[in-house]
Amino acid sequence: MASAEQLVLELIVPEQRENALLDLSKKREAFPDLAPILWHSCGTIAALLQEIVSIYPMLSPPTLTAGASNRVCNALALLQCVASHPDTRALFLNAHIPLYLYPFLNTVSKTRPFEYLRLTSLGVIGALVKVDDTEVINFLLSTEIIPLCLRTMEMGSELSKTVATFIVQKILLDDVGLAYICATAERFFAVSAVLANMVQMLAEQPSVRLLKHIIRCYLRLSDNLRWVLLGSVFLFFFFVFLFWL
Template identity: 85%
Template sequence: TERRKRQNGSNSRKRRRLLAKQTKLIESGWNKMANLPPSLSMGTPFGGPSNSAGAPANKDRNLASAEQLVLDLSNPELRENALLELSKKRELFQDLAPLLWNSFGTIAALLQEIVSIYSVLAPPNLTPAQSNRVCNSLALLQCVASHSDTRMLFLKAHIPLYLYPFLNTTSKSRPFEYLRLTSLGVIGALVKVDDTEVISFLLSTEIIPLCLRTMEMGSELSKTVATFIVQKILLDDVGMDYICTTAERFFAVGRVLGNMVQSLVEQPSPRLLKHIIRCYLRLSDNPRACAALGSCLPDSLRDGTFSNCLREDQIARRWLQQLVHNVGVGRVPTHQGGGFEHML
């Protein structure tokens, strides 16, 4: 009995240490993601050049370590630690994404981790330990989504759909916010590379409403990544046509962007504002959308409210000037019916 107590105590301490490591990893990921858009990547490329004389030996050791950890993912008893170690060291492993994708049962194990917490999403009963573990799984999926050899395979397997229940949550607790942010990171990794096929796939799903939801109720960082995703969709002609095809879609996006601008008047965020401005500027490329912006573009973007906020960002200031110019010269008199209003 005494031995069992000591063993239980030892296991409890190990679990606490593991949870602390996971939390630190997620926090570190958040800090890295603070520099996201336009660099929504995993960091340095896998197997990037090294000037170290021992690079070949280190490369071999890293590969052996990665292969063993990937094998450990198939063992439920070893999976939690393998998830943590792979997530933490993923930048050190060359071609980790193909290894994950082509290893028997590995992607299924990652999806099993994701599906296992669906039942605690509503009502919201997600624990920090559950969130951290799934976020580690999502980090590995982001690795797969980022790699040129596995990106389209990832899409064709419709794996992004497994993330959508997380984006559909509304709880603002930290475990849920971590889930949303890491899930958005996976989608962001897909859209970071300009590829119409990726955009077309995402538009065939509910990605726009899910991003708009996050833009309305997420943390500043989640809002920034979600807005970046919408921006990248708009910058693709297929995405632009999708948003501007109907008044309903245009005004859904415009309403959320406008609400975000209003909230930034009270709590400015240069990074988030920059992506909002870029979305508006892209919308102004469409004649009907530009005409509609004449009446729905927030006054705070026209009257210098954000001059101080953008004083360090010359690109954002130039975008804003171009936006105001486009809207000013692109307004169509109401009787000509050039905008979306006549469609409502």
């Protein structure tokens, strides 16, 4: 089996990159130090970003093929390694690399290649928020991640909705994130309206996993609501429990 170092070196060779991306994405769990190797190897992150930006022209009009989607998702899987590793997470944020993924989250096509692309991109953001870190939340709040997640929560597949809701939940669980979303009526009602719509949709397509994340979002929102809004939150839980019985 080729070493991580050898496969990473192949990433900067255009003729070998596709196979190297596939091999590394499949074997990334077997290489515990893959993230630092990727980050500190000359030209590697640039090669991964090149893969990402190369499909921007396919986003609108939507012409993304399954092959192109799979290839860039392999690159995103490697970036997820970098985002989740404690030694490279801050470097990843300081380089503003998540911003390269936002055009993918802004797509609306429901075809399989686009859905896979959105889901994998959300996985990178999900890896960032999985570990409680206010610096991560501060960075994300300085970007358009909230409206992008809300869009996915409304129109994505069940799995994409679940990951997007998890990201919003983790942002809310941080005091900075909760204060940000509850700072204005516009932000608060944007989030609560999407959550309410999702509960209605669950009546047709139930999902215990998704409902759990929605309830956790509502629970956290209730920590910072004015007393006049508390009644609506309690009513929500009452109807959710009735719905699930």
